[in-house]
Amino acid sequence: MTTKLTRLTTEMVPALDSLLTMKIQHDVPDETLQSAMAYSVMAGGKRLRPLLLLATVQTFLPGQIPQSLQAAAAIELVHTYSLIHDDLPAMDNDDLRRGKPTNHVKFGEAQAILAGDGLLTLAFQWLSDCQLAAEVKVALVHELALGAGPAKMVAGQSEDIAGEARQLTLPQLQALHEKKTGALIKASILMGADIAGVQDYRRAALTKYAVNLGLAFQIRDDILDVTSTAEELGKPVHQDEAAHKNTYPGLLGLAGAKDSFNKAIAATRLALDPLVASTDITLFEDFADYLEK
Secondary structure (H helix, E strand, C coil), X not given: CCCHHHHHHHXXXXXXXXXXXXXXXXXXXXXXXXXHHHHHHCCCCCCHHHHHHHHHHHHHCHHHHHHHHHHHHHHHHHHHHHHXXXXXXXXXXXXXXXXXXCHHHHHCHHHHHHHHHHHHHHHHHXXXXXXXXXXXXXXXXXXXXXXXXXXXXXXXXXXXXXXXXXXXXXHHHHHHHHHHHHHHHHHHHHHHHHHHCCCHHHHHHHHHHHHHHHHHHHHHHHHHHHHCCHHHHCCCCCHHHHCCCCCHHHHHHHHHHHHHHHHHHHHHHHCCHHHCCCCCCHHHHHHHHHHHC
């Protein structure tokens, strides 16, 4: 059966990809830098984070979808920058991403760093000149900068590196991943809420939903690193254990990690309860269903 999320993906991902291609070509005049930036952006990601923004707008103010595409694309730029930098030799030292050589393998380490720098800053250029009201653009810039910045995503990466030297407790691991993985997922949903002018009580429910969805996403990723092949994931597997990283299977065992995933998914669904009476929550439920597959 076709889900609402499948329909949204079928409609929006080609539009996002077209916009990303066109605007990177237009806004990055240096051919080498443009090639390096476009290489990772167009490497075949699922566009989960921009789709979360668009799903939120579709749920609460669908008439704003066309004006929201550039903001959604900006999120993908930030996500891709983070992957390029995470893959660097100084970080995770990965040579495969989305089934292709990582950016530094393809273009060299220096150019990969610059590609990430370019994507991060270009994202805020796109937010500043998107077709939305000035006060909405300010809110979007703030939300994305907070989620991706030194209090959240960057802090999570720093804590992840520091954690390689010691065993974290479960609360410490959850707090780390709320920053490293969950913060950008939450920012994506709240940016959609900013565009749609969502009321405070709905925003509170969406925030709780986003936090638990981000946790479920990370636990699932940790499990797949143990149970999948590189061909299935499009990136190296069993890397976390080799790098002495703190993971849910490493801390809880595979069965314990699966139990934690199920609890996080249940909490994700429960967070939507305040919205049921007044809102069609199908798209949000579809994201939870997607993680359970």
